[in-house]
C-alpha cells in the first residue's frame with residue numbers, strides 16, 4: 001500500500017508508491033496494444049464512470065492500474081522516530097478522454113472537450129463527497145518529458161486525505177488578501193489584467209486565458225472563470241462548454257506557437273471539506289484556475305536550491321504570440 005511520508009526538514013509530503021515503478025510505457029505497437037483504445041477495455045480496471053457516445057463510450061473514467069493512492073482503508077497517522085507518516089488512502093483515476101488514440105486537446109471538437117470537462121466536474125464532485133477526501137487534484141500530462149507514460153489522450157484525478165502545502169500556501173495568501181482588501185485577490189487580478197490587456201491571451205464573458213504576471217515557465221498560461229467561483233465542483237454544463245472553448249483555442253494556439261511541446265495541465269481549486277478557520281471563508285477568498293505549463297525549460301540547480309525560477313520569456317511577449325495565434329472556435 002502506498003504511504004505518505006513527511007520530510008522532517010521541509011515539512012513536504014511525499015508518496016511512496018513502489019508499485020508504480022512497474023507501470024509500462026508505450027513502446028509503439030499501435031492501437032491494438034493500447035489499453036485505452038476501444039476493444040481493450042478489459043485491460044483496465046472496470047470503469048467508475050462512463051459517458052456514452054453514439055457508437056460506444058465517449059469518455060471513460062477507470063481506476064489507475066498502478067495507483068499512487070488506494071481507496072481501501074482508513075486514514076491513519078503514524079510515527080517512526082521523529083518522522084510522520086500517513087496511510088496512502090485516496091483515489092487515483094485515469095480519465096480516458098476519447099476512444100480515438102490520436103486526438104488531443106488541440107484536436108477535439110469543442111463539444112467533445114466540453115464532455116471531458118463535464119466528466120472532470122462530475123467525478124470531482126463524487127470524490128469530494130468521500131469524507132476521507134480533503135483535496136482533489138486534476139491534472140493532465142502530455143508527452144514523455146511531462147510525465148505521460150501513455151500516448152492515448154488521458155488525464156488523471158487524484159483525491160487526497162489532506163490539503164497539500166502548495167494549496168495551503170495559496171489559501172493563506174487569499175485569506176490574508178481578503179482580510180485586508182475585503183475582496184477576492186483573483187477577481188482583482190482578473191479585473192486588472194483585462195484593463196491592462198498586455199498579458200491577456202483571450203477572454204470572453206465566462207473565462208479569461210492569461211499569462212500570469214510572474215510565470216515560472218515560458219508560455220505558462222492560466223485559465224480562470226471571470227465571475228467569482230471558488231471550487232471547480234461548481235462548474236455546470238454551460239460552464240463546461242465555455243471552458244472547452246477557451247481551453248481548445250489555447251491548446252491550438254500553443255501548438256502553433258511552440259509546437260507540440262510536452263506540457264502539464266494543472267487544476268488549482270479550493271479544498272473539498274468545510275474549511276477550517278485558518279483560511280476564513282474559502283468560498284469568498286479563493287478562486288479556481290487551470291494552469292497550462294509547457295515544458296520549455298527544466299528546473300535546475302538554482303531552482304532546486306532557491307525555489308526561485310529564472311524565466312527567459314516575458315509573459316507579455318508570450319501572451320502576444322499566443323494571442324496572435326488564437327483562432328476562435
Ligand SMILES: [Zn+2]
Pocket residue numbers: 031034035036037100101152
Ligand atoms: Zn489508444
Ligand SMILES: [Zn+2]
Pocket residue numbers: 184185186187188227228229285286287
Ligand atoms: Zn474571485
